[in-house]
Amino acid sequence: MNMPEVNRARRRLPAHYASIVTPFVLSVIMTFVVSAISTLKSLGFSPEFTSTWPQAWGLSWLVAFPTLLLVLPLVRRIVRLIVEHP
DSSP states (O other), X not given: OOOOOOOOXXXXXXXXXXXXXXXXXXXXXXXXXXXXXXXXXXXXXXXXHHHHXXXXXXXXXXXXXXXXXXXXXXXXXXXXXXXXXX
């Protein structure tokens, strides 16, 4: 019995969502790394690290994502002033 062919193409968000998705992904990755380094520096490799780090990451992400949404347009303008246009 042949199974129906699964559509391999993934659905994508429309392009106008890029202004939300970009800071979302950036904030997730950056807070992941920075909170891990900060928590590791404070606690070292200890049992407290694994319980403290996710909380630190969550809190830092809650601050970072809205901040990026507000600041990113200004950052783009500053970059346009600094970087030569193609």
